[in-house]
Amino acid sequence: MTAAGSPSAHLALADKADAVCRMGALMLSAGTGSFRVKAAMGRVAVALGVDRLDAQVSLNEIIVTTRHGDETVTQVVEVPVPTVNAARIAALLRISLRARPGLSTRDLQRQLDRIELRRPPYPRWAIVVGAALASLAFAFLNNGHLQECIAAGLGAACGKTVQLLLRRARLNHLAIVTVAAFVAAAVFVVTGWAIHAILPSTSQTVHDAAFTSAILFLVPGFPLLTAALDLTRFDFTAGTARLWYAGLVIFAAGIGAWLVAWLFGLTPTPLAPLDLPPAVLLGLRLLASFAGVYGFALTFDTPWRIALMTSAIGMLANTGRLLLIDAGGHPLICATAATMAVGLMAGWASQRFAVPRIIMSVPAVLIMVPGAAAYRALVGLVNGDVIAALTNATAVLSLVMALAAGLALARMLTDPAWTRPMPTWTKMPLTRAQRRLRPYARTTGTRAQPPTG
Structure with missing residues (x-):
């Protein structure tokens, strides 16, 4: 000084x-x-x-x-x-x-x-419903049947409720994540048994791999994706710290889920594809993608108008990704293309409605996260199966990098400041959103209203 x-x-x-x-x-x-x-x-x-x-x-x-x-x-x-x-x-x-x-x-x-x-824009019960909706949709998109979808939604609702209650007690963050994951996964298993007792025509237990959908609300989407974007810009201080934080949260959630799997003897094997007519499958994928992204947006306190835009973006991108994979496309290339589409659409909307693109892109991308593979990697690590752990961990890391690469490419194409290695923060390029807002802003910067539409 x-x-x-x-x-x-x-x-x-x-x-x-x-x-x-x-x-x-x-x-x-x-x-x-x-x-x-x-x-x-x-x-x-x-x-x-x-x-x-x-x-x-x-x-x-x-x-x-x-x-x-x-x-x-x-x-x-x-x-x-x-x-x-x-x-x-x-x-x-x-x-x-x-x-x-x-x-x-x-x-x-x-x-x-x-x-x-x-x-906050939403009461706690709406946040719980959002978590349940996201997990239910994620279970279906990962080939879950009605039984798995119901169990995943109810498990996520219970786990999210526990998480919100423990936050009020100001307990250790990682301990909260572990307990919430344990509750969500346990409720998933018990719900599967209850459904079988009520409807004997269903399987005796829900498919083991599907219960990872119940803990999807614990995936640290914002830290994980912002870490990848920060590292893309060589901002190692922020990117590395966020990456470590995201890794610790994922590990804590995985431990809670693994405890349930160990207690009930579950084995996370992949689910077989759903046997549905193509038109029906397409319609359900569109609906599930929209609902899942909207559920994520609710848990992040996204204003409902922005949440609807985000859901439309995620629905188009994720359904397109699944169609490309069904047609024989490489999963990594399909993931990169899908998140690049998310980034481009979110960039277009952010400049016209003065909305941060990050709050639109993260919920839309989270629906593509390989939760089951990440859990299988953790189980392999805990059980000493090094080959299974490395195989699944490599698959997860590759897909996450592909998701981040798509967002980074879209950002470079649409944001002039993003291509500069070290911008001067007091001399940032004027954005389209600023040009839309500034003529309507008073000198004091208060109560200015942007143009509608």
């Missing part, structure tokens, strides 16, 4: 730095990626009159240096382990896009106050 200027000038810069750091901390705690956090801080810094901003962002820490003239202020901000709040990400993005030169720190802080105090 230097003090070449007057004390009042240094205090003024410190106030601006506080506001900029608060913007970044709220963005980071809502679960968005490093690039989005830095870009948002850069936009409001320019509006506040900061000459230059340098930032380093990790999973739960931000180091920011702001410069104006001869004055320099460096701050370190630490946030809790991020949770996903898509509504907050969208609201904060709009504040940064509407920010114009002349914005005061007081007005920016007031806007951030309103965002921080805003209630």
